[in-house]
Amino acid sequence: MNMAGISDELERKNCDAYVIYDTSENEDMRYLSGFQATDPYIYVYKKDGGQFLIVSSMEELRARRESPCSIVTRTAAGFAELLAETQDVDAASAKMITNFCGNRLLIPYSMPVGFARALESTAEITIDSGTVLSMRAKKTADEIEKIRAVQQKNEQGVRLAVDAVRKAEVGEDKSLILEDEPLTSERLRAIMHEAFFRMGLDDKDTIASCGADTALPHAKGEGQLYASQPIVLDVFPRDIETGYFADMTRTISKGKPSDEICRMYEVVHEAKELAVSLIHAGVSGADVHNAAADYFAEKGYVTAGTSGFIHSLGHGVGLAIHESPSLSVRGGILEEGNVVTVEPGLYYPGIGGVRLEDMGAVTEDGFDRFTTFEEELIVV
Numbered sequence: 001m002n003m004a005g006i007s008d009e010l011e012r013k014n015c016d017a018y019v020i021y022d023t024s025e026n027e028d029m030r031y032l033s034g035f036q037a038t039d040p041y042i043y044v045y046k047k048d049g050g051q052f053l054i055v056s057s058m059e060e061l062r063a064r065r066e067s068p069c070s071i072v073t074r075t076a077a078g079f080a081e082l083l084a085e086t087q088d089v090d091a092a093s094a095k096m097i098t099n100f101c102g103n104r105l106l107i108p109y110s111m112p113v114g115f116a117r118a119l120e121s122t123a124e125i126t127i128d129s130g131t132v133l134s135m136r137a138k139k140t141a142d143e144i145e146k147i148r149a150v151q152q153k154n155e156q157g158v159r160l161a162v163d164a165v166r167k168a169e170v171g172e173d174k175s176l177i178l179e180d181e182p183l184t185s186e187r188l189r190a191i192m193h194e195a196f197f198r199m200g201l202d203d204k205d206t207i208a209s210c211g212a213d214t215a216l217p218h219a220k221g222e223g224q225l226y227a228s229q230p231i232v233l234d235v236f237p238r239d240i241e242t243g244y245f246a247d248m249t250r251t252i253s254k255g256k257p258s259d260e261i262c263r264m265y266e267v268v269h270e271a272k273e274l275a276v277s278l279i280h281a282g283v284s285g286a287d288v289h290n291a292a293a294d295y296f297a298e299k300g301y302v303t304a305g306t307s308g309f310i311h312s313l314g315h316g317v318g319l320a321i322h323e324s325p326s327l328s329v330r331g332g333i334l335e336e337g338n339v340v341t342v343e344p345g346l347y348y349p350g351i352g353g354v355r356l357e358d359m360g361a362v363t364e365d366g367f368d369r370f371t372t373f374e375e376e377l378i379v380v
Contacts, residue, residue: 001032002135003045009106009131010047016102018045018128021093021115027319028108028132030243035067042093043069044101054100072100090118098123108132130324137316137324138337143244144361144368147317147339150239151246151359151370153199157192158235158248158373161208164191165254166379170227176254185210185221188233196237207234207249214251214353217311217345227254230261230352236321245321247341248371249357252379257352264301264346264354265377271295271344272356275313275327279342279367285331289313292344307348314341317359338362 006018020043022029024036033043033053041063042054051069054077063071074080077100082092094115097105103123107116109130119125139147168176168183176183188208196203209221211229225231231254236247251265271292278288289312296309303309312328317339325331325338334340340362345355358371 001140003049003051005131005135006045006106007047007049009128010045013106013126014104015106015126016047016104018106018131019043019097019101019119020108021097021111024243026110027136027243027323028110031136031319032132033067033069035063035069036243037063042097044097046101052100054096088118090115091121094118094122133324136318138335139318139339139361140337143318144337144339146239146242146244147246147359148370150201150237150242150244151248152372153196153201153239154235154237154246154248155371155373156199157195157201157203157237158233158250160191160195161188161233161235162250162252162379164188165225165231165252168225168254170254174227174229176225176227183225184223185225186223188225189220192235200240201237202240203235203237206236207232211352212349215347215349215351217347217353217355225254228257229253230257230354232353232355234355234357238321243319245317245319246370247317247321247343247357247359248373249343249345249355250373250375251354251356251377253377254379256378260348260351261354262377264348264351265356267296267299267301268344268346268354268356269375270299272342272358275342275344276358276360276367276369279334279340279362281334281336281362281364284333285314285325285327285340286329287331288334288342289327289329289331296344296346301346308346309344310347311345314343314357316340334362336362336364342367 024030044052053069054072055063057073077096079096082095086092105123168178185208189206209219210225210231213219214230214232234249238245275292314327316323341359343357347353360367360369
């Protein structure tokens with residue numbers, strides 16, 4: 001891991017060390033420490049380049065096994081004596097940190113405010129502007145392969161959902177019936193969730209929306225699914241072991257949907273492929289987003305209020321499902337090693353919505369697409 005970003009920021013801000021106090025649910029903490037723990041622990045990067053974790057004695061051996069950092073126990077760092085002196089856990093922890101690494105500290109904006117105030121009583125603190133987030137945006141070859149592997153598993157889960165729609169029978173009211181039971185949004189999510197669990201993935205907020213709900217980009221969907229209506233599947237599981245996410249969206253319909261939906265699907269697909277063709281290191285995310293938006297306008301799809309192309313074209317994916325960089329009107333220059341989604345969509349209340357999403361890595365001269373799942377609107 002290249003730590004030049006933090007080293008440079010410590011030099012610029014005249015700080016002794018960069019400090020995080022959090023659990024490994026904090027993506028920056030997991031990225032830097034390589035250690036997973038549900039209780040808060042302390043990461044320190046000193047100006048001289050040393051990386052340390054300060055953990056409880058209970059976690060010492062596991063931390064030594066999992067983390068590349070040097071491990072120091074709270075006992076060795078004097079926490080017990082400081083707690084006896086201060087009678088306050090946060091105050092003792094703050095004093096322990098300053099004793100260990102100095103009193104000019106660079107901390108992330110995600111630092112819990114209560115603990116930041118405790119640090120402020122014993123140290124001069126400076127809020128970092130997102131150095132680690134920027135570091136995380138440029139993936140190593142190993143990270144890229146981990147994300148690619150999650151996407152391969154993601155596609156297996158989505159395959160089961162699409163197959164369920166394909167196998168479903170159509171009732172007299174066009175409701176979908178699978179094995180004599182209603183096929184619902186909840187049931188589709190359960191099919192994918194069970195498969196992901198077996199593959200070591202965790203999925204939350206999976207979208208399986210149908211009909212009118214598809215005009216709302218982040219509506220999860222609920223209740224009965226119907227034939228000849230769009231079904232949006234937006235699925236973004238995380239690998240429990242590595243922590244990395246995947247992300248993919250497909251829009252399908254059991255039988256032919258309305259002509260408006262069919263036309264929207266065609267144009268969304270074309271916009272996605274146009275955007276993919278433009279991606280390479282050195283292009284701005286704003287330029288790619290605007291090219292897709294302009295294409296929609298050329299095809300007669302107006303964006304106004306809650307209708308049209310009403311979200312950004314894409315986002316970074318890694319230890320968080322949404323991270324840098326951005327393919328949006330404010331998107332900066334893309335770099336080799338960025339992993340991004342490309343997910344144009346059109347949404348019109350009263351008609352419905354269509355979204356298609358692929359994911360891949362930015363390369364020097366193009367886009368290494370991880371997504372291999374077919375694009376097929378009509379399933380029979």
